[in-house]
Amino acid sequence: MVKLIPSSKKHKDQAPAHLLGDDEIIAIIDDSREILILLESYLKSQNLNSASASTAEGLFQILESSKVALVLLDIGLPDRDGNEILIEIVEKYPDLGIIMVTGTTDLQVALDCLRKGADDYLTKPVNIEQFYHTVFQTLKKRRMAIENRLFQHALELTNSRMSFLHRLNLRMNSTYLNVIELNQVLQAILLGITSEEGLQFNRAFLALFDEAQTMLQGTLAIGPGKREDAGRVWNEIRDRKLKLQDLFNTIETDASSSDIIVNEIVRSIVVPASEIDHPFIHACNHRKSIHVEHGQALIEIPHHLIETLGEDSFVIVPLFSPRRSLGVLIADNFVTRKNISEEEITALEIFAAQASLAIEHSHLYSDMQSKIDELELVTQELERSKDQLVEAERYSALGHMSAQLVHAIRNPVTSIGGTSRLLSKRTSDPAQHKFLEIIKREANKIEATLADLFSFVSDAELRKERQPLFPLLRRSVMIFYGTMKKNNISYEIDLQGDDPELNIDTDKIRQVFLHLIRNGIEAMEQGGNLHVSAHREGNSVEVSFRDSGSGMLNGDLDKATDPFYTTKTYGTGMGLTLVEQILEQHNATFSLSQHDGPGMCARIVFQT
Structure with missing residues (x-):
């Protein structure tokens, strides 16, 4: 019978249980039933879950059915050689810790196992102190390797996101954004929020206020319309090997038919700015994100909003500039149902800040262009109307002069003409009659001239x-x-x-x-x-x-x-x-x- 060589040392201060993830176990593979019982019993005493098998076939069944963190693998199994199994599982399960166990003390065998990918090597009979130390160090090494890889992946994602945001800044700083260019930038941001190299949300929606700031309206959306379509859409993106930095070159072609449903959803979002209790308006007014989990948040979430989105867990991030609210970004994990962490909300707020800058940049450009158009219109209109302005002044002066003539001269002239006509009827002196006729005739000329002048001002022909x-x-x-x-x-x-x-x-x-x-x-x-x-x-x-x-x-x-x-x-x-x-x-x-x-x-x- 194979025995474990006991040790007098206790291991309470270095319990390796915390090095295992949720539901992770240790697999013990040995052709000795006694060894399996003893090792399982010892691991259980250390609060470590385990499973055992005496054949290679049993090992692979455990690997397929359980989350295995560490394998204690005997080299001499009845159905397959342990060294062959080692090579196979090292390639197939890169995160698996492997300790080879055998009755031989040949150093060359141990080195050969290590070269093939084993983490450590134990010989029988197993000293309990050595066994514990080897398991502890192997799990610790495995955990550090996993954390290092995750940390490296996180750094790569962060670098990719920062490069993407930097490119956004360059895009916005290199040119003024008109409406078309703004839509392209916003679509790129939504793609960044949902891409595998980006924030990895399943869907993203954008709603913006109208120009009068009275209505919040859905504008753009990215993501699968149905859960069953998600795998196909993501596989297409993966097959195309799109990187986050490639999004600017693909934003016009990425809006596939799979986005039709989400764009129908976003277009149905219409919220009056006066509805201050609505989550979207509340987020804008308070300039604070709202995290909704299973329909619950710090404020009341309307049931119809959950029905519209088809999802009860999402995050609402406000878009704003120093002078006004611009809209909201909504992101969710509609397909994976993955919980949204605080770190992901913070990253989303960074993307939202870029979206806000892009929108405000476009508004400033639009305002500036409007002023330029106004100035151009003023210049053109002044050029066209300068003659008319002069004519208007002349017309006013002529009207004033004609009216003065009518009021100041017509009455005296009429009196002179009337008196001369009356005197010419009463006199019989030919000489006096001749002079009175001259006065009457010249008075009539003056009255006709005044009438013609007034008619010229008031009755000019219209060209309608x-x-x-x-x-x-x-x-x-x-x-x-x-x-x-x-x-x-x-x-x-x-x-x-x-x-x-x-x-x-x-x-x-x-x-x-x-x-x-x-x-x-x-x-x-x-x-x-x-x-x-x-x-x-x-x-x-x-x-x-x-x-x-x-x-x-x-x-x-x-x-x-x-x-x-x-x-x-x-x-x-x-x-x-x-x-x-x-x-x-x-x-x-x-x-x-x-x-x-x-x-x-x-x-x-x-x-x-």
């Missing part, structure tokens, strides 16, 4: 044609862009609904708009806000110009459209008179009113 209203309004406002900026005046252009087409004389109506906009600006000497709006109401279109200036007294308001009436230090008082005349020619109505708060509101109603 159907024109869209909104571009004309925008261009009219943009003419005063520089003036408004210089005088600290902000502006809003609120054009609602479809662009209506009106039958108008474009130059005349533009002249009306220019007068009203200029009046509003001149009323805001200390700065303010100019609000220009237009909308359709039935068969009419209403255009309004509202300023935040000093306004008018009620008495002044009644006289505003009278010729020569003005409350300004400089000016002719003909502007609103001409506005009213032009609009009458277009069968449009004009009104001027004091709106709520400071300032005036000029309204025009066109008939369509």
Whole structure:
């Protein structure tokens, strides 16, 4: 009978049980029944689970059915040579610890086993102290090797992620992101979140706020639509050998048909910003991630959200910039059902920060491009309208002059003409009658000249044609862009609904708009806000110009459209008179009113 040689030392301080993972065991393979019983008994006393077999076939059954951490393998088995088995299991089970056990003390046999991949070597009879030390050191070595490999893999993943994020930064810093480029970057980020070299989440969803910050809407999604499709999708990616660094080159082709379902899910996500208790809005408002586990979190999770995602465990990460909330990232392990760790949430927040930078970068580019477009429009419109601005001033001056002539000269001339006609009927003196006829004739000429001049100003022929209203309004406002900026005046252009087409004389109506906009600006000497709006109401279109200036007294308001009436230090008082005349020619109505708060509101109603 084979015996274990006892030892007087205790091993309580170095129990190797902590070196085994969950459900891991030690396999004892020996052709001696006594050895199997003794070793199993000893391992049990050390709180180490074990399984035993006396043949090679039994060993492979244990390896297939159990999580084996260590094998105590006898070289001389009845069905196969232990050295052959050693070579096979070293190749097939790289994380397996192996201790060869034999009755021979031949050093060459021991060295040969070590060269073939065994971790250590024991000879029979086994000294308990030596046995314990060998098992302990082999398990410790195995654990260190596994941890070292995992640590190395984690370093490689971290390096890959950092390189990916670095490339994202280079992409964002090397060019301004337009809408198309932003979508590509965001899709690359979602792929990074779900890739094997990335964060390894199963699915990722992106929802962004609209421009008005009133609605959170689903935008993009990556991942398998069904659990049964996951293996096929991941195998395709694995077969293509895609690396995280290759994602920028594949983002347009990776959106396969398998993503149709997840994109249908993300498009169904529509959450008003006013729903402050919704998890998405709550995460944005508090700028803090929410980890949902089995439908539970620190805040209430609506059941319909779980139904929409088809998953009850996920993480919500807010996207934000210093000036506003941008949206949320949602990630889950829909297929594997793997728990989401705090480290994974932290890594996801790093990716979310990059997404936030990309979105804000794109918004800044969009704002800048909008300003550039406005300036270009101002430049173009000023170039086109400079002649019309001069004409408007001349027109106003001519109107003023003609009205002065009519009011200041017509009455005296009429009196002279009437008196001469009356005297010519009463006199019989040929000489006097001759002079009176001259006076009468010249007075008639003056009256006709005044009438012709007034008719030239007020009844010029219109060149009407159907024109869209909104571009004309925008261009009219943009003419005063520089003036408004210089005088600290902000502006809003609120054009609602479809662009209506009106039958108008474009130059005349533009002249009306220019007068009203200029009046509003001149009323805001200390700065303010100019609000220009237009909308359709039935068969009419209403255009309004509202300023935040000093306004008018009620008495002044009644006289505003009278010729020569003005409350300004400089000016002719003909502007609103001409506005009213032009609009009458277009069968449009004009009104001027004091709106709520400071300032005036000029309204025009066109008939369509």
